[in-house]
Structure formats: structure tokens, C-alpha cells
Amino acid sequence: xxxxxxxxxxxxxxxxxxxxxxxxxxxxxxxxxxxxxxxxxxxxxxxxxxxxxxxxxxxxxxxxxxxxxxxxxxxxxxxxxxxxxxxxxxxxxxxxxxxxxxxxxxxxxxxxxxxxxxxxxxxxxxxxxxxxxxxxxxxxxxxxxxxxxxxxxxxxxxxxxxxxxxxxxxxxxxxxxxxxxxxxxxxxxxxxxxxxxxxxxxxxxxxxxxxxxxxxxxxxxxxxxxxxxxxxxxxxxxxxxxxxxxxxxxxxxxxxxxxxxxxxxxxxxxxxxxxxxxxxxxxxxxxxxxxxxxxxxxxxxxxxxxxxxxxxxxxxxxxxxxxxxxxxxxxxxxxxxxxxxxxxxxxxxxxxxxxxxxxxxxxxxxxxxxxxxxxxxxxxxxxxxxxxxxxxxxxxxxxxxxxxxxxxxxxxxxxxxxxxxxxxxxxxxxxxxxxxxxxxxxxxxxxxxxxxxxxxxxxxxxxxxxxxxxxxxxxxxx
Numbered sequence: 065x066x067x068x069x070x071x072x073x074x075x076x077x078x079x080x081x082x083x084x085x086x087x088x089x090x091x092x093x094x095x096x097x098x099x100x101x102x103x104x105x106x107x108x109x110x111x112x113x114x115x116x117x118x119x120x121x122x123x124x125x126x127x128x129x130x131x132x133x134x135x136x137x138x139x140x141x142x143x144x145x146x147x148x149x150x151x152x153x154x155x156x157x158x159x160x161x162x163x164x165x166x167x168x169x170x171x172x173x174x175x176x177x178x179x180x181x182x183x184x185x186x187x188x189x190x191x192x193x194x195x196x197x198x199x200x201x202x203x204x205x206x207x208x209x210x211x212x213x214x215x216x217x218x219x220x221x222x223x224x225x226x227x228x229x230x231x232x233x234x235x236x237x238x239x240x241x242x243x244x245x246x247x248x249x250x251x252x253x254x255x256x257x258x259x260x261x262x263x264x265x266x267x268x269x270x271x272x273x274x275x276x277x278x279x280x281x282x283x284x285x286x287x288x289x290x291x292x293x294x295x296x297x298x299x300x301x302x303x304x305x306x307x308x309x310x311x312x313x314x315x316x317x318x319x320x321x322x323x324x325x326x327x328x329x330x331x332x333x334x335x336x337x338x339x340x341x342x343x344x345x346x347x348x349x350x351x352x353x354x355x356x357x358x359x360x361x362x363x364x365x366x367x368x369x370x371x372x373x374x375x376x377x378x379x380x381x382x383x384x385x386x387x388x389x390x391x392x393x394x395x396x397x398x399x400x401x402x403x404x405x406x407x408x409x410x411x412x413x414x415x416x417x418x419x420x421x422x423x424x425x426x427x428x429x430x431x432x433x434x435x436x437x438x439x440x441x442x443x444x445x446x447x448x449x450x451x452x453x454x455x456x457x458x459x460x461x462x463x464x465x466x467x468x469x470x471x472x473x474x475x476x477x478x479x480x481x482x483x484x485x486x487x488x489x490x491x492x493x494x495x496x497x498x499x500x501x502x503x504x505x506x507x508x509x510x511x512x513x514x515x516x517x518x519x520x521x522x523x524x525x526x527x528x529x530x531x532x533x534x535x536x537x538x539x540x541x542x
Contacts, residue, residue, distance in 0.1 A: 084291040094120040094135070095215060100144035101177070106200075110143065113204060126163040134165065139172065141215045143207075146178040146189065155185045159192055166193035175213035177202065205534040212442045217428070220421040220447075240281045243423050244417035247379045250281075252408060259406050260286025265358075267343075267403045268381040270410030273460030276381040279408060280339045283379055283470045292336030297329050299354075300345020308366050309351050312357070318367025330363055330374050337377040343403065344384035344395055351396045358402040378403060413462065420462070422452050428478065431470040439473055445512045446480040452509055453485050480512070509535055 074491070097119045099110045102325075114121045122139075124130055126148060133139075142165070146158030155178055162174065176189045179200040186197040195214045198207055222293040247300045259266060268276045277296075284294045302310050309318075313328030329338060336409055346354060357363045358378060363369050380403050389395035413420065425441065432439045455461055469482040511522040523533040 067237075069081060075147065075441065085455045094118070095140045095213070096120045096122070098130065098133055098139045098142045098144075099123045100125070100127070100142065101149045102126065102145065106145070117208060126137040126457070127157060128162075130161060131164065134172075140218070141173045141175070141211055143175050143177065144213065144225045146176050146185070150389060155189070159188060162192040162194055171218055173218045175207075175214060181531075185507060203529070203531060203534055205538040207536045209534060217441065217447065220425065240278050240285065242275075242278060242282055243426055244416070244419055245422060246418035248411045248416040255406070255408055256282055256286070259408070261288065263287070263289075263377050264405040265378040265403055266380070266405065267386070267400075267407045267427055268379070269407060269412065270381075271412050271458055272383050272470060273458035274412060275385075275459050276410060277339070277341065279410065279542055280341075280379045284337045284339070285480070287337065287377065289377055289541065291335055291530060294337050295329050295333035296339040296341065298342050299340040300342035302346075304347060304350060306499075307347075308353060311354070312363045314366035318365075322367065325365075328363070328365065330357060330376055334374045335376075335377045337379055340378060340380040342382060343380040344382040344386050344389050348394065348396070349522045351399050351410065355399045355402060358399070371405065413458045419453060420451055420455075421447060423459060423462055424466055427466040428470065431467045435470055437470055437473065438476070439470060439478060442478045443480065446478050446483060448509060449480045449483060449485060449513075459509065504536065508533070 095118070097114055098197065099107055099114070099121055101107050101110070102125050104125075107125070111121045111123055122133060124133055130142070130144065134142075146155035148157045158176060161508065162176070165172065165174065170193075173195045174193060175196045175198060175297070177198045177200055178185065178193045195217075196210045198210065202461060227514075242253070242256075244250075246535055256279060266280075266283055270278050270323050271275055280296075281294065284290060290469075297310065298313075308314075309322075309326065309328065311328050311330055313331055314322050315322050315327050316322055357374075361373055362376065363374065364371055386395060386400060390400055413423075421483050424447070428439060428441065431437075441447075450462070450465075457464075465485060466478075467479045468484055472482040472484070473479070508522070511525050519530060519533060519537075523530050528534065528536070
């Protein structure tokens with residue numbers, strides 16, 4: 065146990081009075097932590113440590129005081145001892161408190177502490193709802209890393225739950241799910257909200273897997289045409305021989321296989337919206353036929369001389385640089401003018417990292433429900449691996465990776481090894497452009513991922529002591 069005059073440091077769990085706590089940071093939002101311990105010097109040491117890190121701290125000395133504090137205000141985390149007045153070694157009083165709290169709040173991050181630690185006690189504390197276990201005397205770096213990680217995970221979970229509730233309302237309105245809280249997506253969401261109710265033709269651009277189809281369906285759901293059909297066609301995937309027939313229809317006998325009249329996609333979408341995906345891949349000789357339909361709203365089925373009028377809103381999408389295609393003479397400029405009254409560009413997932421955790425948890429809930437598995441979330445190392453992956457396949461790749469992880473997961477949380485992610489050639493090449501600290505950060509992440517988050521094995525593989533690795537984990541906010 066600690067002496068009354070001592071407070072804690074990363075190196076040995078202690079720092080004498082007058083020393084300045086390290087790694088002081090500012091936090092404008094003042095994350096609030098509740099500290100519970102029956103020893104005044106412990107409470108004071110933790111208060112000083114957390115204050116130096118920008119946390120707002122409230123300290124209490126008993127389980128009853130913990131419950132009272134939680135009833136009065138909300139906290140972002142709870143750091144609590146397991147032993148109080150009833151006895152000083154069994155941890156039973158703290159375990160009972162854990163169960164009591166968890167019966168009322170399933171999301172509050174709780175980290176338990178005790179000077180009388182054992183594997184059995186740690187397992188029981190985790191079973192009752194603790195997120196992690198720290199033995200006294202503690203290492204500042206490890207304690208802070210655990211606390212910050214669990215708070216971030218809890219906040220992501222709560223945001224995900226809120227978004228899920230909002231999405232249930234959206235689905236009730238017939239709208240697809242759009243998860244986008246990052247700064248890069250704010251102008252996109254604003255543009256969708258303003259353009260959606262109009263009849264303007266919209267061109268959606270962005271890399272493969274960025275969610276262009278979801279945006280198209282959202283625009284349709286927001287429009288006054290939502291009670292009429294949304295017809296989707298991969299315009300660039302239609303062979304030349306059936307392009308006209310698919311889009312404009314045909315009459316019986318128009319060609320060898322035309323054994324009956326067929327209604328084309330334009331007519332099916334009459335009064336509604338037509339989503340033309342991969343529009344830049346339409347062959348040049350077919351673009352003129354598409355342009356005429358867009359300009360006049362008129363078409364003739366193949367083999368017929370009867371002109372039909374349609375009222376269709378066009379939403380199109382491409383992953384190509386369509387301006388470059390125009391400059392190269394591969395796409396008609398006048399057709400582009402008809403398509404992009406408004407252009408919405410979707411940023412790649414690597415430019416909207418704030419959304420990765422939310423999307424991953426959303427896909428986790430979907431896949432867990434589909435495969436009837438009970439999963440609580442991602443281990444911190446797994447979540448960090450998701451955050452650092454370059455995602456060349458964007459949201460679609462993330463969805464597939466999480467689905468794989470759900471199938472592979474054996475425990476209550478997804479591990480890094482469950483994700484099956486491999487470094488891409490691009491991520492390997494980036495090492496040549498990094499500074500020493502960036503390279504060190506990447507190597508630590510890879511070691512943690514390789515050993516499933518086991519700090520002892522990772523530190524040994526890196527040639528570091530556990531305390532040195534914990535200091536770097538704090539330094540790089542891992």
C-alpha cells in the first residue's frame with residue numbers, strides 16, 4: 065500500500081510531494097471521472113493525476129457514496145477500489161457495488177483497483193461488468209491509457225446507440241441508414257438535406273465502396289417522388305446489344321429474342337427516380353441515345369415508332385474522374401451537363417476516420433444479429449487496428465471485415481486477429497515518408513495486433529520493458 069505522503073508516477077507508482085505530474089494536457093470538454101477509495105491519500109493522488117490530464121474529478125470514500133454520486137450527476141468513467149470497511153482483502157464489497165451499478169447502467173466504463181489482486185478476483189470483476197482491472201501500486205501510464213481507452217469506447221458505443229435509435233426512425237420513414245458524424249461528411253449531409261426534396265438531377269462521385277448507392281436511396285427517400293418507384297440500373301454494365309432494350313424497352317418481334325413487349329427502366333421509373341450507377345462506363349456511341357431521353361423526356365421502345373413521354377428524376381453515380389473522361393473525349397460534355405445539376409462528392413473512409421468506429425459498431429450489430437451471436441464490441445487493439453487501416457475498399461471493405469470478424473470471434477469481443485486485416489502495399493510504402501515517432505507508433509500497433517493485445521508479449525517482441533511500452537502507449541494515445 066502507499067504511504068500517506070505519496071502520489072503516483074509512471075515509473076514506480078509514486079511521486080513525492082512537490083513533483084509535477086507529467087503529460088499535462090488540456091481538455092475543453094472536461095471529462096468527468098468518479099474516484100472511489102476508502103483511503104484519503106489514494107483519492108488525493110488520483111485526483112492530482114487526473115487533474116493534470118485535464119479530467120474533472122469527484123472523489124468518494126464508500127460504496128454508498130458512489131451510488132449517491134451516480135444518482136446526482138452523470139460521469140464519463142468510474143475508477144473504484146474493491147475493498148472497503150467490511151473487509152480489506154476479499155473484494156466482495158466492491159463486487160457487490162459493481163453488480164448494483166451494472167443493474168442500472170450498462171455503459172458506464174468501470175475500472176477496478178485493489179492492492180490485493182488475484183486472477184480469480186479480476187475475472188469475477190470483469191464478469192460483473194468491470195472494463196479493466198488495475199493492481200496497486202499502479203503505473204500512471206497504464207492507468208491513464210486504460211481509462212482514456214475505455215471512455216472513448218463508451219462514448220463511441222453511446223453515439224452508436226443514439227444513431228441506431230435515429231436510424232430506426234429513418235427506417236420507419238423508408239429511408240436508408242446513413243452514419244456520418246465526421247467533419248468531412250457534414251457538407252455532404254447538408255447538401256443531401258437541401259437537394260433531396262428537389263427534382264434536380266444529381267451526380268454522385270467517389271471511390272468504390274464509399275456509399276454512393278446509399279446516398280442515392282436517401283435522396284430518393286427525401287424527395288416528393290418517394291411514393292413512386294426507384295429503379296436502379298448499372299448503366300455501364302449493360303452490353304451494347306441490350307442497352308436500348310433495357311433502358312427504353314422493346315416491342316414483340318423487334319429482334320430475335322423479343323418474344324413479347326418489354327417495358328424499359330425509364331418507363332418503370334415514370335413519376336419516380338432512376339438511379340444510373342457507373343454512368344461513366346456507358347460507351348460513347350450509346351451516350352447520345354441516353355442524352356436525348358434526358359433532354360426531351362421522350363423515348364421509343366426498340367422496334368416501335370410510337371413516342372412515349374416519361375417524367376423521371378435522374379440520380380447517377382461514378383467512381384471515375386468524369387471531368388478527365390470528358391477531357392479525354394470518352395464522355396460527352398453535354399450529357400454531363402444534364403446529369404450534374406448538383407454534384408455530391410463522397411470522401412473516402414480514410415478522410416473520415418471519426419466515422420470508422422460508429423460504422424464498425426453498426427456493422428457489428430447487424431452481423432451479430434444475422435449470425436445470432438452475442439458480441440459486446442471490439443477489444444481496444446482491434447478498434448485501433450480498424451482506425452489505422454487505410455481502407456482502400458472504403459465502407460464496403462469495412463463491412464466485409466467486420467462480418468468476417470463476427471464469424472471468427474470466439475469471445476464476447478472482437479479481437480484484432482478476428483478481423484483478418486493485412487497491411488496494404490500503400491501502407492507499407494508510407495513508412496518511407498514517416499518520421500521516427502510515426503514509425504515507432506506503427507510498429508507498436510503491429511506488435512499489439514500480432515499478439516492480440518498482450519502487452520507482455522508485444523513489449524518483449526519490441527525489445528522494450530512493459531513500463532517503457534506503456535509510456536509509449538500513452539504518448540501515442542494508443
